[in-house]
Amino acid sequence: MSSASAMGSAGRGVQVVTLGSGSERYQVDVEALRDILLRDDVRDRSVVVVSVAGAYRGGKSFILDFFLRYLNAPRSSQLAGDWLGKEDQPLEGFHWRGGCERDTTGIHLWSEPILATLERTGEKVAVLLMDTQGTFDTETTIAENSTIFALSTLISSVQIYNLSGNIKEDDLQHLQLFTEYGRLACDGDGKAFQTLMFLVRDWMSDYEHAHGFAGGKELLDRRLESRSNQKPQLREVREHIRSCFDEVKCFLMPHPGLDVGRKTFNGCVRDVTEKFRLALLELVPSLFDPSKLSPKLINGGRVRAKDLLDYFQRYVDIFNSDGMPEAVTIFKATADACLNAAVREARELYESRMEERCVRADVSVTRRALHDCHQQARAAALDLYSGKKKLGAPEDIDEHLNKLIKELEACLPLYTWTNDAKVRDTLANAKKAYEDTIGGVCEVQAFLCLHPLDLKSLNDEAVGVALTQFDSARDVAEVEEDDERTGLLLTLESLYEHLCNINAQNNRSAVMEAREQYVTSMKLRVDVAGTSSDRLAANHKRSQDAAAEHFLNKRNRPSNYGEDEYLESLTEEIECCFLDFEKQNMNSNRMAMQVAEYKYDNYISTAWGPQACCFHPRALKNLHAEAKQAAIRQFLASRTECENDDFGKKLEGILDDRYTELVRVNEFNNNQALEQAFNVYTTKMDKHSQPSLVSIFIAPFIVKLLAGLPLFHTKSRRAAISEFMSKRRGDDFGDDEYYDRLLSKIDAAYQNYRSPLLAIMRELGLPVEN
Ligand SMILES: Nc1nc2c(ncn2[C@@H]2O[C@H](COP(=O)(O)OP(=O)(O)OP(=O)(O)O)[C@@H](O)[C@H]2O)c(=O)[nH]1
Ligand SMILES: [Mg+2]
Structure with missing residues (x-):
């Protein structure tokens, strides 16, 4: 007798309508309803709603739990007729219990809608079971009873009217209350409700009318029979019942056996009579077999789970208003909900069309395509709305149409905004892909240094990557012009221009640096006091090669082109520097030679004495040799290398000329x-x-x-x-x-x-x- 999960399935009976006090007598638990009706696998499905209503303590919750047992049984068991399960399995699901005090209050739904497949169409529908508060308990007013009854009838596709022992006249009269609502909820074109089933419990007169549908039909025909000699009030009740339901059925249920009255009875099948079991095997599949399921219709249209939420709220609002609902109110509520459902369906069609073409995740389209798509989806949505069979006054229908148009128009800026945001992301990603490709060669753009031709081919590669990235996130027909793509290309072009500037600047800096390196290397290698021309040339060559290598090392990628303007400019700059070095070297050598000449002169003049002095020619020769040696030693003292020293040779020549002169003077003296x-x-x-x-x-x-x-x-x-x-x-x-x-x-x-x-x-x- 617990409310634990039904056989093999998780779930519980959830109270979705509560009877309260004060101005809001009936409260809808919207959150609970949302949890049941708006689940992803349920919200868009048509619903089959089977409700059981009737006097309290009549075994309503009990019978619903057998419905659950059938619905949760494997199809093979359903077909084999062994879905009743084990003999000793307690009956679980909606809460039920023995005794004389009322148990269920308000309206309960089973928390787990059961997905079933319609045999005719193969469509999956959500089966909802509804348990209701028993009527005529000791605590509830007639108005409240009627409301619960009416509400459950308005919401369900099959209303099971649970009766005890017989269909009595007052049972039929009670029906009149909600059949009245039903008649008003319909525009007269077709019937308001679908199936009403009288479920007569503890049918004892099976000798008169057999248990099951056959006997039920006989009894029903008799009870709903309209006779001319009948009191008008009785006839009216019967007519109302017939006029409100598409189908009225009756099932005569045998007594389950005396064990049900025991305190310890827990609903095990072994404790109910064979007749009762056989009746269940006839009754339950007739309601839930895939060939028998009847989805809920309002005004001829299927009701989806999410629409049902709206109906629940609207009807409860009406019953919360003062007094009994007016005919107009309930009709208007149904019409409104119906129109809202049509608007919602049209809007969903619009959204699905938009999503098919334009709102796919991470893919953007052109504004024109978005606009065209909006126009087409809007037209389809408006067609759908217009083609729907609608309840309500023409002005209400127009009002909802205008509302739909406004909603659809309001969607466009939203889609545009989303699309624009995607475009921005796509552009940013494409730009990033471009920069990443460049970054693959040089992580920090500020250090970019490439041969201009390499930069160009790198740019071509990066543009290719960026466009692939862009195109993969874009859905644009070939014939369509894509301004964003053109804009991206312009952006990439200006990025390339910027990179070219950085590259040129860095190449120039690399040239300067390499030139500095050349100068430093030359300064280190060349003696301050001068060096030979050969050595100067050799050092120049070595320093120049090192500078060129230094320059090429600055490049982010080795290049091998015949022409390289920067390398050429480096060569030119180095040649210029070399000219300076040559001049400088010449001067240094001149100075060194002069110093050596002074040395020579000093040496000679020290030995020579007064001007008129003279030497034995051989002595002069020896003196010259010594002086020359001293001068050359002096000259070489500041040089690190003296092979092939052209300046040394020149100095020797000068000294030898000096000697020739000295010889002449000496001869004269x-x-x-x-x-x-x-x-x-x-x-x-x-x-x-x-x-x-x-x-x-x-x-x-x-x-x-x-x-x-x-x-x-x-x-x-x-x-x-x-x-x-x-x-x-x-x-x-x-x-x-x-x-x-x-x-x-x-x-x-x-x-x-x-x-x-x-x-x-x-x-x-x-x-x-x-
Ligand atoms: N006589 C009889 N008793 C039944 C039948 N089915 C169930 N019962 C018993 O009736 C008692 C009440 O069952 P519930 O399912 O709780 O009845 P209910 O109609 O939901 O009661 P409320 O929730 O108070 O309205 C339990 O003890 C059941 O064992 C039946 O067909 N005939
Ligand atoms: Mg109950």
């Missing part, structure tokens, strides 16, 4: 010294041999000539040699042409002095050549 020494000799000799009275008279000049001259010659000669040697610097050598010449000249002059004739001429003061 030697001759001068020789002449001056000879002069010393002749002067001395002349002084000695000048005429004098003494020599004429006291000592005849012959004596003078013969006795004094040799001695004088020796002295004068020594003085002359001394004079000559006083001018000489450096080493002496045995073979000295100037010295020898001096001596020969002195000797020749001496012969003159010794000549008697010339001596006489001198004594006489006559001119004599020496």
